[in-house]
Amino acid sequence: MTAATSTTLADGRELIYFDDGAMAKPHPERDRRPLLPRSDEDTGEIRFDALTGDWVAVATRRQTRTYLPPANQCPLCPSTAENLSEIPGPNYDVAVFENRFPSLGPALGMAPSTPGWGTSGTGFGRCEVVSFTSDHTGSFGSLPPQRARTVIDAWAARTEALSAMPGIRQVFPFENRGEEIGVTLHHPHGQIYAYPYLPPRAAVMAGAARRFFDAADGRLTLTGSILGSERSAGDRMIAEGRHFSAYVPFAAHWPLEVHLTPHRQVADIAGLTGPERDELASMYLDLLGRLDNLYATPTPYIAAWHQAPVDDYFRPASYLHLQLTSPRRSADKLKFLAGSEAAMGAFINDSTPERAASALRDAGAHSKASASTGGRTQ
Structure with a gap:
């Protein structure tokens, strides 16, 4: 501790x-x-x-x-x-x-x-x-x-x-x-x-998770189901460890977007065990290293930890995960939120999630830290 x-x-x-x-x-x-x-x-x-x-x-x-x-x-x-x-x-x-x-x-x-x-x-x-x-x-x-x-x-x-x-x-x-x-x-x-x-994005995600949870009679969670699908598909995976996996989501909004998700459902960071926190530290450093290895200069990003709402209604269906996003779409270009995204919330991605995942796999960094916790890169 x-x-x-x-x-x-x-x-x-x-x-x-x-x-x-x-x-x-x-x-x-x-x-x-x-x-x-x-x-x-x-x-x-x-x-x-x-x-x-x-x-x-x-x-x-x-x-x-x-x-x-x-x-x-x-x-x-x-x-x-x-x-x-x-x-x-x-x-x-x-x-x-x-x-x-x-x-x-x-x-x-x-x-x-x-x-x-x-x-x-x-x-x-x-x-x-x-x-x-x-x-x-x-x-x-x-x-x-x-x-x-x-x-x-x-x-x-x-x-x-x-x-x-x-x-x-x-x-x-x-x-x-x-x-x-x-x-x-x-x-x-x-x-x-x-x-x-509940902030707007948290409310949307919590509502979707609760509806999926109810439809599955509490047997499955939405984030857990997505994680299983991404691990099975494989082409958007970046790294898999004993406790966490990192992947570019199927419908990524941003030119660079990675989700880092624990393998078991946990509501928030406070609920992670010691071994899970150990692996999270090394895998998160690995992801940030990959992001910075893509280009000659550091990559700007937002690291957003999505945790379960505090209330009892949404919490059983919610699932901790990190959403790491960057507007950088090339070495010298950024994606700005203009008319469609800023005014309508309708995102348009100039690349494919599969291509971004491939680039991040090739940009592997901190491999020793990943290996030390039993993780494996794709």
Whole structure:
């Protein structure tokens, strides 16, 4: 188990250190910045779009968030006398803290249950930043396997804690990598959003999973059935391990899209066993290495961990999996969401999933890490 130590920042936000290994390291330093105390009154609002059934968060304070600062002013690097950052201690392993400029929260509570046109509510929820390392350069893909495992344990611990908070219906860990995606900090990091409602894509996926589950009388899950079909077909598979498989989905939306799925149904990262987390660390690093081996420059991506909703209705049918997507369609071209995708949600893929899978198989990286957990590449 990864050791964790909780402390408080100057304005009252929580900061949690996750240390490599089972022994906690000392973290005695305190935040010395003259920050004003944060209040639940700082929480924004959510507004209901009656045309789509979506909630939209309104968080005007995000306009002042930090944007691509120089390295000596990075808020995720350890604090120094010249740069009092979000993390007061010296070198750390992994740090998780409440976002200073959150889209949701810090107040917690329930979203309106029967919304209609003109319905608004408090933007309840919680947004956290996950800093993968104290090193300013690099990426998740350059982490050693032990550190990747520590991040996974941090995701698991925060998923469990956030899921238990009042009003939370969905916990979403994710990472944006690359300025092309909209990253505002170069330091290797991700985020976790805890929503008071089911976000649109989560709601669609949960509904499809529940309908399939009901039609199968609870004997099969939708994601498990898809995983079995992809493993049988084989032409879109990228890697298979003892506990996880990675493949390009049959109807991939993006030029580069990979799903990493456990072989057994599990609701969220917190439900993974130790051996499963070990293999997940190595296979995830392998996938990110393949993505970066495709071209001469690093590939931008969004890593989205789709977990089961917190509620009891959708949870039995839901199935943890990662969706790793990139808009990069060639060495010097990106796919932009224009009219059809942005306005209608109707995606058009310029390549085939089979071709993308073949390229990713050929771009094999971190083969030793994959082999060390019993995994095999296709």
